[in-house]
Amino acid sequence: MAAPASARKRRSFNLFDSIEKPVEWLIRLCGWSSILGIAAIFAFILKEAAPMVPNLDWIHFFTSPRWIPNPATGNEASFGALALLVGTFTTTGIALVIAVPVGLGAAVYISEFAKGKVKETLKIVIELLAAIPSIVWGFIGLMVLGPLVKGVFTAEPGSLWSKVMVTLHLASSDIGASQGTNLLTGGIILALMSVPLIVSLSEDALRAVPDSFREAALALGANPWETVRRVLFPAARNGLLAACMLGMGRAVGETMAVLLATGHSNRIPAALTDPVRTMTATIAAEMGETVHGDDHYRVLFILGIVLFVITCGINVASDLIVKGVKKGNKA
Amino acid sequence: MSSTAVSTESGATNPFAPTAYESRRSSAAIRNKWIMFGFCMILVIPLLGILIDIFWKAWPVLSLDYLWENPSNKGKEGGLWAPLVGTFYLVIGSLLFVAPIGILAAIYLNEYAKEGWMNRTISITVTTLAGVPSIVHGLFGLGAFVLVMLPALSQATGTKWEAGLLTASLTIAVMNLPVIITSTREALGAVPHAFREACWNLGASRWQTIRTIVLPNSLSGILTGIILTVSRAAGETAPILFTGATFFKFVADGGMAKLFPYTPAEPFMAMSMHLNIISNQISQMPEKMKYGSAAVLIGLILFVNSFAIVLRVWLRGRKRW
Numbered sequence: 266m267a268a269p270a271s272a273r274k275r276r277s278f279n280l281f282d283s284i285e286k287p288v289e290w291l292i293r294l295c296g297w298s299s300i301l302g303i304a305a306i307f308a309f310i311l312k313e314a315a316p317m318v319p320n321l322d323w324i325h326f327f328t329s330p331r332w333i334p335n336p337a338t339g340n341e342a343s344f345g346a347l348a349l350l351v352g353t354f355t356t357t358g359i360a361l362v363i364a365v366p367v368g369l370g371a372a373v374y375i376s377e378f379a380k381g382k383v384k385e386t387l388k389i390v391i392e393l394l395a396a397i398p399s400i401v402w403g404f405i406g407l408m409v410l411g412p413l414v415k416g417v418f419t420a421e422p423g424s425l426w427s428k429v430m431v432t433l434h435l436a437s438s439d440i441g442a443s444q445g446t447n448l449l450t451g452g453i454i455l456a457l458m459s460v461p462l463i464v465s466l467s468e469d470a471l472r473a474v475p476d477s478f479r480e481a482a483l484a485l486g487a488n489p490w491e492t493v494r495r496v497l498f499p500a501a502r503n504g505l506l507a508a509c510m511l512g513m514g515r516a517v518g519e520t521m522a523v524l525l526a527t528g529h530s531n532r533i534p535a536a537l538t539d540p541v542r543t544m545t546a547t548i549a550a551e552m553g554e555t556v557h558g559d560d561h562y563r564v565l566f567i568l569g570i571v572l573f574v575i576t577c578g579i580n581v582a583s584d585l586i587v588k589g590v591k592k593g594n595k596a
Numbered sequence: 597m598s599s600t601a602v603s604t605e606s607g608a609t610n611p612f613a614p615t616a617y618e619s620r621r622s623s624a625a626i627r628n629k630w631i632m633f634g635f636c637m638i639l640v641i642p643l644l645g646i647l648i649d650i651f652w653k654a655w656p657v658l659s660l661d662y663l664w665e666n667p668s669n670k671g672k673e674g675g676l677w678a679p680l681v682g683t684f685y686l687v688i689g690s691l692l693f694v695a696p697i698g699i700l701a702a703i704y705l706n707e708y709a710k711e712g713w714m715n716r717t718i719s720i721t722v723t724t725l726a727g728v729p730s731i732v733h734g735l736f737g738l739g740a741f742v743l744v745m746l747p748a749l750s751q752a753t754g755t756k757w758e759a760g761l762l763t764a765s766l767t768i769a770v771m772n773l774p775v776i777i778t779s780t781r782e783a784l785g786a787v788p789h790a791f792r793e794a795c796w797n798l799g800a801s802r803w804q805t806i807r808t809i810v811l812p813n814s815l816s817g818i819l820t821g822i823i824l825t826v827s828r829a830a831g832e833t834a835p836i837l838f839t840g841a842t843f844f845k846f847v848a849d850g851g852m853a854k855l856f857p858y859t860p861a862e863p864f865m866a867m868s869m870h871l872n873i874i875s876n877q878i879s880q881m882p883e884k885m886k887y888g889s890a891a892v893l894i895g896l897i898l899f900v901n902s903f904a905i906v907l908r909v910w911l912r913g914r915k916r917w
Contacts, residue, residue: 285803285804289708295696296705298701306736309739310736370635370636373632375636378629379636389905390643392905393901394639396827397894397897399833400893401894401897404871408875408887409649457642460639488621490625518727518732519729519730520729520730521730525875525876545731545834553837565735572732573729576724580727
């Protein structure tokens, strides 16, 4: 690969060429930066949480909904994160129920059906959805969607709609939703936030299916929809699953939107429009009030570790799923 | 083949008429296509509706003065200059850290690393880092930069360093590292391998090839990635909550101090933080001020992103391979 000696002699001195070796080392070093980043994140969060890890009642932490970090004098603080875990997973669940069909459907439409200008426009819209910052989504939940949800889920006490809502667990009281920011609002906002990710990743997965599959399906007489359902979905199954999992990871880790849009009430929801509170929102809301080094501060870092482990698990799992599909294609 | 069945059974004049089964199939296909189009509309219509609603309600306050004046009376009056300029420096600061490291890391992954467990580990950590929740990045920034780096820095320099632009930029930089690695890697990967081979055959070394062939040919792609990083850095709130952003910091109303109001060593104001506080933590905040700052933040992000979109369309137009 190196140039012959004679050619090298004739060339005049070039500063950029002379630094080849140090630059290569710098490039190598930067290449490892992401490993360093992950390791540092875990190490520093663990460092802040560590003194509390042996002292925390872990069974209580995962099974009690009593989160009382600053008790009245004389009482003991209680760190039960069950309601926070439930809050995180219920909002994520609602988000996925909406985002998975919508995301997959939109991805199929964009990659298989839409053409020309329509396709370009839709792609740009998806990109804009992805670009809107989470604090703005929270604002939208609080100011735009919240009042809308409250309007729909409000009823005269004793009316038919109120009975329907209470029976179906749409609202926990017969006057309807107590506030606009609740589980449903948070779930819808999270769905809108994770859809762009699901769409773009699913589109990649669908595009990775070789065209010969589509041609074979058409040759057998399948119409476009049958091609999608019977050929593309099975062929891109792992990629689509991974896309949905990454969408779930984003919903679990989302902070500012759920802080503003879920109502921030520490309880296990009994109905669709009950206010809830998530782990991420708890960290964001309470970290400012803690004293550096006290139990509350350290428990918030433990919540951070729980979040970190959950999202890392989701990411690694989805990566392994995609790797599985690559192996399958080679074989 | 099934059409013959139709003609023999009913003696119909059209031997090619679809059977009930065939028409059911094709109508299902058309119906499902429209359902999927409907899903797309579920995304488009709320986005448009929300944007129109926000800009409509923000319209009374939007003006150049609104951008140029400092907020007063806890953001109930005045404009948005102080948080805007804070966000600007935050973005610049984080780019200074993340752009060189991210681009070099992408060069390593695309040009140097061989297929193997090392490359694979790095790829997994890049996706994992991208999936780390923003609030966890905030905790990391607090634990690493504010609590460990700043005391050391204060001791070394003899002046007091508070959580501020430096720590917030570093936190945002770590968060944006995977974004810039992924987009740069994609841009580098789009340069055909034949270009590199031709260059090597002329006797150029790996670094010469990267410098003279690969980077110039992927420059616009890399730029697109950087622009997306900018828009992401400008909107993030959770990572800067505990690492230097504050709701109020005095900013001079004129002179050079208005353009350079923050030192890296003291808290600063940022658009996202400003919106967070005024939208739900201050009572009797006029509606139009809330919508005004939301509209300005959205406008800023869309403005930056439209650059990326235009750049990409232009890039595709002049691509010759």
